[in-house]
Amino acid sequence: MPSLLIEHLSSILSLSGLMMISLISPGPDFAVVVKNSLVYSRKTALLTALGIALGALVHVTYILLGLGLLITQTPWLLFSIKCLGAGYLFYIGFKGLRAKKMPSTLENSHHKHDVSTFSAIRSGFLTNALNPKCILFFVSLFSVVIDPNVPFFIMLFYGAIVFMETLAWFGFVAFCLSGKRTREKFNAIGHWVERFTGGVLMALGAKLFFTV
16 A cells, blocks of 8 residues: 555645645635634534535545546536535525624623534535535546546545545634634624625625636
């Protein structure tokens, strides 16, 4: 196994570098992590990051199964995914725009205003899995960087890199923004934060629909 990793070290490093560049570029994933970090609890923020990583794993899975090009070359299928993705961003964005001011204390606010584990994971998962830009990115990434004839173990290793990098980056963002002091600063204007990020998500949804 170590010899296989060394043999494909250049493609592993290329994949890791391009993946990190993509992750740090602001987009819907970043926006939803910021919102859940500042508005909800640290647990919710970290679960959102996990959901995003699981969504990225979905893209890797269908590419490994050879379905990536099929999706990108089937206009109606890509359009359907685009509509679902844009619609979901509009949905969570609209919910954010309707946010109301919560109780003044941090403890009361997060006790009454937090979301379930499933909802937290789902918000991250759907934001990533239904993003057609992610589909195009992963298809391009695996087409350019990765030799389709590599052993199955190496393909699984590529998938693990994507999952771990995604989880590590958004977990880091979630951890930094969901600290008690940070949330205390935003607690009084939490509803405005949610409304602002809701507007951003709706704008990203519109951009997604008209540009992909």
